[in-house]
Amino acid sequence: MNQHIIHLVSTIIICVSFGLATRCSVLAAPSAGLATRCSLFAAPSPGLAARCSLLAASSDDSELRKIIKDRSLKQLTPDALNNINEDNLKQNLDRYSTVYDQAVGRYRRAEIDGNEPFGMDADKYPTYYPVTISEILVNGTAYIDGLAVGDEIIAVNGDAVTSSWDMFEHQAMNTERKLDVTIKRAKVEYTVTLYPRGRRFRSVVGMMSNGIGYVNVGGFTSGSAEAMRTLFTAFKEQGATRYIIDLRGTPGGRMDECLEMLELFSRKGDTLVIIDNAAGEERVFLSHTTGPFYGESVDILIDHKSVSASEMFALVAQDNSFGRIIGTVTEGKGRYNIMEELSDGRVVQLTTGRYYSRKHRSIDYEYGSDGVQPDAEHRWTSRRYLWIQRQGNALGITPKDMRALRTVYPEPNAAALDSLLGVYRIDSTPDNRNYYAVVVWGRLGMAIEAFNYYAAKTEQPVPPAPSRSRKGKRL
Numbered sequence: 001m002n003q004h005i006i007h008l009v010s011t012i013i014i015c016v017s018f019g020l021a022t023r024c025s026v027l028a029a030p031s032a033g034l035a036t037r038c039s040l041f042a043a044p045s046p047g048l049a050a051r052c053s054l055l056a057a058s059s060d061d062s063e064l065r066k067i068i069k070d071r072s073l074k075q076l077t078p079d080a081l082n083n084i085n086e087d088n089l090k091q092n093l094d095r096y097s098t099v100y101d102q103a104v105g106r107y108r109r110a111e112i113d114g115n116e117p118f119g120m121d122a123d124k125y126p127t128y129y130p131v132t133i134s135e136i137l138v139n140g141t142a143y144i145d146g147l148a149v150g151d152e153i154i155a156v157n158g159d160a161v162t163s164s165w166d167m168f169e170h171q172a173m174n175t176e177r178k179l180d181v182t183i184k185r186a187k188v189e190y191t192v193t194l195y196p197r198g199r200r201f202r203s204v205v206g207m208m209s210n211g212i213g214y215v216n217v218g219g220f221t222s223g224s225a226e227a228m229r230t231l232f233t234a235f236k237e238q239g240a241t242r243y244i245i246d247l248r249g250t251p252g253g254r255m256d257e258c259l260e261m262l263e264l265f266s267r268k269g270d271t272l273v274i275i276d277n278a279a280g281e282e283r284v285f286l287s288h289t290t291g292p293f294y295g296e297s298v299d300i301l302i303d304h305k306s307v308s309a310s311e312m313f314a315l316v317a318q319d320n321s322f323g324r325i326i327g328t329v330t331e332g333k334g335r336y337n338i339m340e341e342l343s344d345g346r347v348v349q350l351t352t353g354r355y356y357s358r359k360h361r362s363i364d365y366e367y368g369s370d371g372v373q374p375d376a377e378h379r380w381t382s383r384r385y386l387w388i389q390r391q392g393n394a395l396g397i398t399p400k401d402m403r404a405l406r407t408v409y410p411e412p413n414a415a416a417l418d419s420l421l422g423v424y425r426i427d428s429t430p431d432n433r434n435y436y437a438v439v440v441w442g443r444l445g446m447a448i449e450a451f452n453y454y455a456a457k458t459e460q461p462v463p464p465a466p467s468r469s470r471k472g473k474r475l
Helices: 003-015 046-052 062-071 086-092 102-112 164-173 224-237 255-263 309-319 385-391 399-408 414-423 430-455
Strands: 098-100 120-123 132-136 152-156 179-185 188-194 204-209 212-217 242-246 271-276 282-286 298-302 323-327 335-341 347-356
Touching (some): 062 347, 098 102, 102 347, 132 152, 204 224, 204 430, 224 255, 255 271, 255 309, 271 309, 298 309, 309 323, 399 414, 414 430
Parallel strands (some): 212 242, 242 298, 298 323
Antiparallel strands (some): 098 347, 152 179, 179 188
């Protein structure tokens, strides 16, 4: 291990208690056995759908045409329906509708089912920038092996990576085989071998500090609702007085998981969400039971990258008055999608309807709205990847030492972060601290900024969420 890191870790172990005061580390693994209430899927991040779509050639698209005619919220023109291609789908339907070939389709479904084998995502934006890791999931393969947000991806299995699609294709085609990933970090190249571990990542992670229970939702994948229940139960046993649900940058996922999460904070009979379909029919989803955390004070953090199911969660929390929304306006995707496998193995992703709150409020940008509006506006910096890319990744810690640091500090530690920045002579500005916390601890590192926000409000506490009587009028 790098000599500086040995000194860093040993010094902090001696001088700082392991973890912040009154904090408990709870990283709940998803449960695979949840009952599925509905088969609808909320769409993933539009960027992912746009850059990873692959319309494979088919001699007979009659099955695909029938699904589009029967279920699509919008319709293709007769000419486009007889000549289905990616441009037709994007221009005539929407940017969330596409068809994946067999390998990519299987990978996309595995992601939503919480079984992503490598646990990372990559972007090339702006287009003249290198392909860079933009997301890394806590306890995923890439996280365990020391990769980090901001790493430039040079090659995979010896093949040069020139686009984010190259990286995604390698992951889709090698779900059961290793990946040799060559990265550049602080101008030094490293090759890290990743072995697919499946189900090792956790889309819902959390920790507790100073009476605040913090949960970060990386996606509404299978088992997410049960993971949130486990975390909130642990926080309650530890005496939490306030809860934070962080949906910043959350791309969406399964609608049934979103509904089960909402039920945790709802009263039996409460209207959760209303959805319609291409035929104009409406379905109303009610809470089946009074959730164990009904009436608790919950703050929900959002930003412009909160999309789809995360927007649904924030919208319902706002209209049902169980959550206070803090941040900036969300993307504005108030529609839901299905994923369906065709007989030839391809997978179609199709927008089939819109969703509304119990007040029949939509937040979809194509239908006259512009996303979920926060109750309290605050501009977060933890997700500003492009800002730090322009400065260059100055954190020269090796992947091996990054892995060791995460092992010693499995959750964000402010003192460890400051010492690490000091070793590499990086200014400990608020923006740098927020960013590098995400570099080291993935989405869980976003807790640093969240806790600092509440620490700054000590003299003027954030008002609690509106109270609701359990004897209130049933909807």
